Amino acid sequence: MSTPTAGAPRRATISDVAREAGTGKTSISRYLNGELSVLSPQLRARIEAAIERLDYQPNQMARGLKRGRNRLIGMLVADLTNPYSVEVLQGVEAACHALGYMPLICHAANEVDMERRFVQLLTTYRVEGVIVNALGVSEETLRPVGGGGIPAVLVDRSVEGLVADMVGLDNEGATALATRHLVERGFDQLWFVVQPFAHISSRRQREAAFHQALRQYPQASGRTVVLELDDADELAQTLSALDAELDAAIAAREQRDGALASSAAPRVALFAANGPVALALARHLNQRHGANWQKRVALLSIDDPEWAELAGITTIRQPTYDIGYRAVEFLHERIDGAQASARDCLLPGELIERASTAR
Amino acid sequence: MSTPTAGAPRRATISDVAREAGTGKTSISRYLNGELSVLSPQLRARIEAAIERLDYQPNQMARGLKRGRNRLIGMLVADLTNPYSVEVLQGVEAACHALGYMPLICHAANEVDMERRFVQLLTTYRVEGVIVNALGVSEETLRPVGGGGIPAVLVDRSVEGLVADMVGLDNEGATALATRHLVERGFDQLWFVVQPFAHISSRRQREAAFHQALRQYPQASGRTVVLELDDADELAQTLSALDAELDAAIAAREQRDGALASSAAPRVALFAANGPVALALARHLNQRHGANWQKRVALLSIDDPEWAELAGITTIRQPTYDIGYRAVEFLHERIDGAQASARDCLLPGELIERASTAR
DNA sequence: TTGTATGCGTTATCAT
DNA sequence: ATGATAACGCATACAA
Numbered sequence: 001m002s003t004p005t006a007g008a009p010r011r012a013t014i015s016d017v018a019r020e021a022g023t024g025k026t027s028i029s030r031y032l033n034g035e036l037s038v039l040s041p042q043l044r045a046r047i048e049a050a051i052e053r054l055d056y057q058p059n060q061m062a063r064g065l066k067r068g069r070n071r072l073i074g075m076l077v078a079d080l081t082n083p084y085s086v087e088v089l090q091g092v093e094a095a096c097h098a099l100g101y102m103p104l105i106c107h108a109a110n111e112v113d114m115e116r117r118f119v120q121l122l123t124t125y126r127v128e129g130v131i132v133n134a135l136g137v138s139e140e141t142l143r144p145v146g147g148g149g150i151p152a153v154l155v156d157r158s159v160e161g162l163v164a165d166m167v168g169l170d171n172e173g174a175t176a177l178a179t180r181h182l183v184e185r186g187f188d189q190l191w192f193v194v195q196p197f198a199h200i201s202s203r204r205q206r207e208a209a210f211h212q213a214l215r216q217y218p219q220a221s222g223r224t225v226v227l228e229l230d231d232a233d234e235l236a237q238t239l240s241a242l243d244a245e246l247d248a249a250i251a252a253r254e255q256r257d258g259a260l261a262s263s264a265a266p267r268v269a270l271f272a273a274n275g276p277v278a279l280a281l282a283r284h285l286n287q288r289h290g291a292n293w294q295k296r297v298a299l300l301s302i303d304d305p306e307w308a309e310l311a312g313i314t315t316i317r318q319p320t321y322d323i324g325y326r327a328v329e330f331l332h333e334r335i336d337g338a339q340a341s342a343r344d345c346l347l348p349g350e351l352i353e354r355a356s357t358a359r
Numbered sequence: 360m361s362t363p364t365a366g367a368p369r370r371a372t373i374s375d376v377a378r379e380a381g382t383g384k385t386s387i388s389r390y391l392n393g394e395l396s397v398l399s400p401q402l403r404a405r406i407e408a409a410i411e412r413l414d415y416q417p418n419q420m421a422r423g424l425k426r427g428r429n430r431l432i433g434m435l436v437a438d439l440t441n442p443y444s445v446e447v448l449q450g451v452e453a454a455c456h457a458l459g460y461m462p463l464i465c466h467a468a469n470e471v472d473m474e475r476r477f478v479q480l481l482t483t484y485r486v487e488g489v490i491v492n493a494l495g496v497s498e499e500t501l502r503p504v505g506g507g508g509i510p511a512v513l514v515d516r517s518v519e520g521l522v523a524d525m526v527g528l529d530n531e532g533a534t535a536l537a538t539r540h541l542v543e544r545g546f547d548q549l550w551f552v553v554q555p556f557a558h559i560s561s562r563r564q565r566e567a568a569f570h571q572a573l574r575q576y577p578q579a580s581g582r583t584v585v586l587e588l589d590d591a592d593e594l595a596q597t598l599s600a601l602d603a604e605l606d607a608a609i610a611a612r613e614q615r616d617g618a619l620a621s622s623a624a625p626r627v628a629l630f631a632a633n634g635p636v637a638l639a640l641a642r643h644l645n646q647r648h649g650a651n652w653q654k655r656v657a658l659l660s661i662d663d664p665e666w667a668e669l670a671g672i673t674t675i676r677q678p679t680y681d682i683g684y685r686a687v688e689f690l691h692e693r694i695d696g697a698q699a700s701a702r703d704c705l706l707p708g709e710l711i712e713r714a715s716t717a718r
Numbered sequence: 719t720t721g722t723a724t725g726c727g728t729t730a731t732c733a734t
Numbered sequence: 735a736t737g738a739t740a741a742c743g744c745a746t747a748c749a750a
Binding site for chain 2: 735736737738739741742743744
Binding site for chain 3: 372374421422423
C-alpha cells in the first residue's frame with residue numbers, strides 16, 4: 001500500500017519555468033496570458049516544453065494580487081438544506097461559468113455568526129462581488145457589503161437598510177395566483193402558515209400579499225399561523241393546536257351543513273409559505289391521520305421540492321435557476337462599474353396543480 | 360433611492376495604516392499577528408485607532424502568498440441535489456471551523472468536465488488539501504490530487520488508481536443489516552435497485568454485499584435492477600418493465616398460495632441503493648398505483664432523506680455528519696505532514712424502521 | 719521579439 | 735521596542 005502525499009514538495013514558479021526554458025519571466029507571463037503573436041515559434045516551443053516538464057501551474061493568488069482582481073465572487077447561502085437554495089445555486093454556477101467567475105460558496109446554516117464570519121472572510125479575500133441569500137437578521141452584519149462596500153445582489157430576501165440590487169420571486173403575483181386557485185377550488189377557510197418573520201422580507205411580503213389577495217374573495221376568510229420549525233417542542237405544540245382547530249372547523253361545518261355534508265367536508269386549506277413549512281405540515285398530518293389526511297384538509301405550498309410530486313402537493317414553482325442566473329448578471333454589471341440605482345428583479349412563479357387541492 | 364457600489368474605492372493597505380499611525384509596516388504586521396508583547400502601549404493605541412479610522416482589513420491573498428499557506432481546503436461535491444451531500448457538507452464545515460480552515464465548496468453537478476475544471480482551479484489557488492466526493496469516472500481528472508499531488512481524502516467513493524484516505528459508510532455492514540431486516544420481515548424476493556455503476560465504488564460494493572448477504576438466507580432470492588435516473592425516457596421504460604414483473608410476481612404467488620393468499624401478497628421488496636433511487640421508485644409507484652402501492656411491494660433505502668418519514672419508508676441512515684467531520688480530521692493530519700499509508704474509515708449505518716417494510 | 723526592473727500587500731530577517 | 739528591507743509569485747511599463 002502506497003502512501004499519500006503529505007507536505008507538498010513546493011510547486012514550480014514562473015521563475016523556475018523561465019530558467020528551465022532559458023529565458024526571462026516576462027516571456028513566460030506573455031505565454032500564459034495568450035500574447036502568442038509576440039513570441040517566436042522557437043521560444044514558444046521551449047516554454048511549452050518547460051511548462052510541461054515542470055508541471056507548472058500559475059499561482060492564482062499571486063495573479064490576483066498583482067492585477068487587482070481575482071474573478072472571485074462570494075455566494076452566501078442561508079440554508080443549503082433547503083432545495084430552493086441548491087436550485088438557485090445551480091443558476092449561479094452556470095452564470096459564473098459563462099461569465100468567467102469562480103463562486104465561493106459559503107453556507108451560513110442559519111447561524112447569524114456564521115453569516116458575519118463569512119462576509120468578513122469574503123471581504124478579506126477581496127472577492128469582487130457577493131450574492132447574498134441573507135439571514136436578514138441585521139443589516140449590521142452585512143455592513144461591508146452593498147451600500148459603500150463591495151458590490152452585492154440580494155436573492156429572495158432584501159434586508160432593511162441595505163441598498164443593493166435584488167432578485168427573487170414575484171411574491172405578490174405568486175401569492176395571488178395561489179390564493180385564487182384555492183378559492184376557485186372551493187376552499188373558504190385559508191390558513192397561511194409561515195415561519196417566524198424574523199427580518200425575512202419574503203415571508204412578510206407573502207403574508208401581506210395573501211391577506212391582500214383575499215380581499216377580492218368575500219366568500220373566503222383567512223388567517224395567519226406562525227410555525228417555528230427550529231424548536232421541535234414548540235413545533236409539535238403548535239401543530240397539535242392547529243390540528244385541534246382543524247377538528248373544530250370540520251365539526252362546525254358538518255353541523256351547519258347537516259349530515260350529508262360530510263362528503264364535502266374539507267373546506268379549509270393550508271397555504272404553506274415555503275417548502276420547509278409544507279414538509280413540516282405534511283409530516284405532522286401524515287403521522288396523525290395517515291395517508292388520509294388529504295381528505296381532511298387541502299395543502300398548497302410555495303416552492304416545489306422533489307417530494308411534492310410524490311406526496312401530490314399543489315405548489316407554486318419558483319424560477320430558481322433563472323433567479324440565480326440573473327443575480328450573477330446583475331452583479332457582473334455592478335462589477336463592471338454600472339452605477340444605476342438599486343434595481344429589483346421579480347420573476348413569476350408557476351402553479352403546479354396536484355391532488356392536494358382537488359375537490 | 361441611493362446607488363449601490365460599483366468599482367470598489369481601493370481598500371486601505373498595511374502601508375496606509377502605517378502612515379496613518381506614523382510608524383512602519385512592521386509594527387502593524389506585528390499588531391495584526393498578535394505579537395502584542397513587543398509593542399509599547401502608546402504605539403498599540405495609535406495603531407488601533409488608525410485601523411479603525413481606515414477600516415483596514417488585511418488582504419488574505421497577500422498573506423497567503425507570503426506565508427506559503429492559506430488555510431484553504433477544497434470540498435469537491437459530486438451532487439448537491441442529493442441531501443446526503445449537504446449533510447456531509449455540514450460535518451465538513453463544522454470541522455473546518457474547529458480546525459481553522461476555510462472550505463471552498465465546488466459543485467461538479469455530476470459533470471465530468473466540471474470536476475476536472477474544479478480540481479484544476481483548486482490547485483491553482485493552492486489549497487492545502489481537498490476533500491473529494493468524486494464522480495469517479497476517471498482517475499485521470501483527479502491526477503493532481505492525492506498520490507503525488509496535494510493531500511486529499513475521498514468521501515463515500517474511492518476511485519480506482521487514486522491512492523488516498525477514504526471515509527464513508529460501512530457498505531457491507533449496512534447492506535447486510537438491511538437484507539436481514541427484509542428477510543426477517545418475510546420478504547423472499549429482494550430486488551436491489553441501483554444506478555449504473557459507472558465507476559462509483561459504493562454502488563458496486565453495496566450490490567456485491569447484497570448478494571453476499573443473501574447467501575445466508577436460502578429462503579430468499581435476489582436480483583439486481585439497474586436504473587438510469589438521468590435519462591427520463593429510459594427511466595420510464597425501465598420502471599414500466601419493473602412494474603410488469605411485479606405484477607407477474609404477485610400473480611404467481613397468488614396462484615401458488617391459492618385465493619386466500621391475496622392478503623399476504625406482497626412478498627417482494629425493493630432495496631434502493633440510495634436516496635435518489637428510492638425517490639424515483641416511490642414516485643413511479645405512487646403515480647401508477649396511488650398511495651396503495653405500499654400494499655403491492657415493500658421498499659427500503661440506503662440514505663434517509665427528509666421525505667422518507669413522510670412517505671413511511673424504511674431506511675438505513677448514514678452517519679453523514681460524522682463522515683464529513685472525520686474527513687476533515689484526516690485531511691488535517693495529512694496537511695500537518697502525517698505519512699502513514701492510506702487509511703479507510705468505515706462508519707456504521709442505522710436501521711430506521713417504517714411502514715414500508717411492515718408485514 | 720525579448721528581457722529588466724518595479725510593485726501588488728504581506729511577512730520575515732536583520733539591524734538599530 | 736521599532737523600523738528599514740528583502741522576498742513571496744506574478745504582471746507590466748519600459749528599455750533594448
